[in-house]
Each structure stands twice: as structure tokens, then as C-alpha cells.
Amino acid sequence: MSYLASTLVALVALEHIYILVLEMFLWTTPAGRRAFGMRPDQAEATKVMAANQGLYNGFLAAGLIWGLLHPDLSVGFQIQLFFLGCVLVAGLYGGMTATRKILYIQALPAAIAILFVLIAG
Structure with a gap:
């Protein structure tokens, strides 16, 4: 069960790295605009805000990776739960x-990972 929980936490972290890339680097590109349903003028007007959001998503991913790699498993468990809760x-x-849509893309995977981390804990 611990392997499955760690895999789910890693997937949530990877998802947030992907969101970071979309928001910080691809926001005004066709792929970024398509992902967020933005017109070119909207994307251009909001690109600084989006980069800031991307940075926060990167912090979430970094915290989850920190929790996965922490040498003290009980501390890593707490870090994972904190960042999954965020x-x-x-x-x-x-x-x-x-x-x-964000409920299914972001909240649901986090909730499932929390459940499995608690079960494995």
C-alpha cells in the first residue's frame, strides 16, 4: 500500500509541475490557451498573473517531492499530508x-492520494 500511496503523491506532484510549465512558460502559446480556454488577448493580459500561479504550483510540487524523499518516514508522511491538503x-x-473542472483535475487526485497516504501511514 505504501508504494501505491507514494505513486499517487508523485503523480499529483507531476501534475503540478505540468501546470507550472503551462502557466509560466506556455500561457500565451496555443497549447496554454487551449488548456485554460483563453483568447490570445486574454492570455497576453494575464501572463504575469499566470506565471505567479505557476510558481505556486511549483511550490506545491516541491513540497510533495520533499515529503516523498524525506529520510524520516514519519516526517515525510506529515509533509505529504500537509501539501496534499494544500x-x-x-x-x-x-x-x-x-x-x-478543477475539482476533477486537482482536488479529486489530491483527495485520493490523501486517502491512500493515510491508509499506508
């Missing part, structure tokens, strides 16, 4: 304020 709250907030 992802869950961000996903719930985004799902309620921006688009419901």
Missing part, C-alpha cells in the same frame, strides 16, 4: 470560483 484546498477553491 492542493485539495486550492482545488476546491478553484472548483468553486473558477471552473468545476
Whole structure:
């Protein structure tokens, strides 16, 4: 069960690295605009804000990776739960304020990973 929990945490971290890349580097490209449903003028006007959001997604990913790699398993467990909780709250907030799609893309994977980390814990 621990392997499955770690795999789920790693997948959530990878997802947030992907979001970082989209928001920081690809926001104004066709791929970035398509991912977020943005027109070229909207993307251009919001690219600084998006880069800031991307940076925060990178921090979430870094925290999850830190939790996975921490040499003290009990501390790593706590770090994973903290950062998964941050992802869950961000996903719930985004799902309620921006688009419901975020509930399935961000909040649901975090909730599933939390469940498996707790079971493995």
C-alpha cells in the first residue's frame, strides 16, 4: 500500500509541475490557451498573473517531492499530508470560483492520494 500511496503523491506532484510549465512558460502559446480556454488577448493580459500561479504550483510540487524523499518516514508522511491538503484546498477553491473542472483535475487526485497516504501511514 505504501508504494501505491507514494505513486499517487508523485503523480499529483507531476501534475503540478505540468501546470507550472503551462502557466509560466506556455500561457500565451496555443497549447496554454487551449488548456485554460483563453483568447490570445486574454492570455497576453494575464501572463504575469499566470506565471505567479505557476510558481505556486511549483511550490506545491516541491513540497510533495520533499515529503516523498524525506529520510524520516514519519516526517515525510506529515509533509505529504500537509501539501496534499494544500492542493485539495486550492482545488476546491478553484472548483468553486473558477471552473468545476478543477475539482476533477486537482482536488479529486489530491483527495485520493490523501486517502491512500493515510491508509499506508
